[in-house]
Amino acid sequence: xxxxxxxxxxxxxxxxxxxxxxxxxxxxxxxxxxxxxxxxxxxxxxxxxxxxxxxxxxxxxxxxxxxxxxxxxxxxxxxxxxxxxxxxxxxxxxxxxxxxxxxxxxxxxxxxxxxxxxxxxxxxxxxxxxxxxxxxxxxxxxxxxxxxxxxxxxxxxxxxxxxxxxxxxxxx
Amino acid sequence: xxxxxxxxxxxxxxxxxxxxxxxxxxxxxxxxxxxxxxxxxxxxxxxxxxxxxxxxxxxxxxxxxxxxxxxxxxxxxxxxxxxxxxxxxxxxxxxxxxxxxxxxxxxxxxxxxxxxxxxxxxxxxxxxxxxxxxxxxxxxxxxxxxxxxxxxxxxxxxxxxxxxxxxxxxxxxxxx
Numbered sequence: 001x002x003x004x005x006x007x008x009x010x011x012x013x014x015x016x017x018x019x020x021x022x023x024x025x026x027x028x029x030x031x032x033x034x035x036x037x038x039x040x041x042x043x044x045x046x047x048x049x050x051x052x053x054x055x056x057x058x059x060x061x062x063x064x065x066x067x068x069x070x071x072x073x074x075x076x077x078x079x080x081x082x083x084x085x086x087x088x089x090x091x092x093x094x095x096x097x098x099x100x101x102x103x104x105x106x107x108x109x110x111x112x113x114x115x116x117x118x119x120x121x122x123x124x125x126x127x128x129x130x131x132x133x134x135x136x137x138x139x140x141x142x143x144x145x146x147x148x149x150x151x152x153x154x155x156x157x158x159x160x161x162x163x164x165x166x167x168x169x170x171x172x
Numbered sequence: 173x174x175x176x177x178x179x180x181x182x183x184x185x186x187x188x189x190x191x192x193x194x195x196x197x198x199x200x201x202x203x204x205x206x207x208x209x210x211x212x213x214x215x216x217x218x219x220x221x222x223x224x225x226x227x228x229x230x231x232x233x234x235x236x237x238x239x240x241x242x243x244x245x246x247x248x249x250x251x252x253x254x255x256x257x258x259x260x261x262x263x264x265x266x267x268x269x270x271x272x273x274x275x276x277x278x279x280x281x282x283x284x285x286x287x288x289x290x291x292x293x294x295x296x297x298x299x300x301x302x303x304x305x306x307x308x309x310x311x312x313x314x315x316x317x318x319x320x321x322x323x324x325x326x327x328x329x330x331x332x333x334x335x336x337x338x339x340x341x342x343x344x345x346x347x348x
Contacts, residue, residue: 014231014232014233015231015232016231017231017232017233018231018331018332018333024233046275049278050267050271050274050275050278052195052196053194053274053278053283053287054263054266054267054274055190055191055192055193055194055262055263055266056190056193056197056200056235056259056260056262056263056266057193057196057197057200057233057234057235057236057263058196058197058233059197059232059233060197060233060236060260060263061263061267064263064264064267064268065267065271068267068268068271069271073268076264076267076268077264077268080260080264083232083233084232084236084256084260086231086232087230087231087232087233087236087237087240087256088236088240088252088256090230090231090232091226091227091230091232091236091237091240091241092240092241092244092252094226094229094230095223095226095240095241095244095245096244098226099245106344108347109343109344109346109347109348110340110341110343110344111222111225111340111343112314112315112343112346112347113315113318113339113340113341113342113343113344113346113347114222114225114336114339114340114343115218115221115222115225115305115308115309115310115315116309116310116315116316116318116319116322116339117225117318117319117322117332117335117336117338117339117340118221118224118225118228118305118309118336119221119302119305119306119309119310119319120319120322120323120326120335121228121326121332121335121336122198122201122224122298122299122301122302122305123299123302124326125198125298126295126296126298126299126302129195129196129198129199129291129294129295129298130292130295133291133292133294133295135291135292135295139288139291139292140292142289142292142293142296143292143293143295143296143299144296145296146292146293146296146297146300147296147299147300147303150202150296150297150300151299151300151303151304154206154210156206157192157202157203157206157297158188158192158203160293160296160297161192161194161290161293161294161297163293164289164290164292164293165286165287165289165290165293166289167289168285168286168287168288168289168290169282169285169286169289171285171288171289172284172285172288172289
């Protein structure tokens with residue numbers, strides 16, 4: 001039953017992938033290319049490229065696209081459900097647990113220490129995205145303008161993205 | 173009644189967020205921040221950072237984890253489902269409907285040009301989200317110290333989950 005195997009494979013991917021989309025790519029590669037031979041190495045590169053272009057988290061897109069390639073529309077739906085379900089179960093449980101003890105002094109001081117790390121992780125994400133994008137001078141100017149509009153003027157990110165896409169068409 | 177309206181608004185908010193998440197899951201966080209903190213005022217900035225911390229400490233895509241927690245926090249189990257469905261539906265539809273064409277389109281010059289503009293914007297949006305959190309995350313010198321140590325630890329290649337745990341333990345000791 002290919003549908004069930006897709007679900008299980010992507011449930012495992014969702015469960016063992018920590019730390020964002022790009023950390024997930026090798027996990028999916030092992031599961032899909034090396035273990036199940038659902039895609040060839042070349043097809044996998046294609047799936048990664050398309051998943052980076054379509055809206056949404058890369059890991060979720062890769063699940064949808066791989067499932068679709070392997071078993072059609074239902075394959076795509078089932079693989080997506082599989083990769084998302086661990087998030088729902090684990091995040092939901094952790095949220096409930098933390099909310100129950102949120103008044104506890106230990107948790108309050110613990111979170112005071114975690115917040116600076118979250119800031120660093122966001123800065124690191126911006127840094128790695130910038131490095132991966134290989135920006136030229138026009139790119140850096142555009143990034144500077146977008147940063148100012150978003151940070152200082154709280155411009156809606158959707159407008160920033162649409163404006164940037166239009167500028168890209170015009171500049172490049 | 174009030175809660176079912178919240179569920180509907182959560183779904184629409186996350187549908188909008190999911191539609192415009194370009195360039196990977198991290199790009200979703202500034203969109204969630206703008207929608208959930210600024211527009212709908214469901215969370216305060218500080219609560220948002222704390223949810224982000226939890227979302228990064230558990231398996232799965234950070235964006236989906238954040239949707240789960242924000243949804244539950246705003247409107248319970250139905251809110252959770254509405255937020256996740258809204259966040260995932262756009263990518264699901266886009267891939268199922270136009271996946272066969274995407275493989276060919278991706279080489280089209282117009283697509284490349286638009287993305288050449290979008291990529292720096294994504295960098296800027298994530299950076300701006302971080303700068304916005306600065307006053308909440310770094311209120312004093314102890315937090316600044318934790319931040320510096322976290323930078324070193326990440327630079328040395330330590331996994332984010334361990335850095336988060338280390339920051340928390342250090343916080344427990346420094347903020348007793």
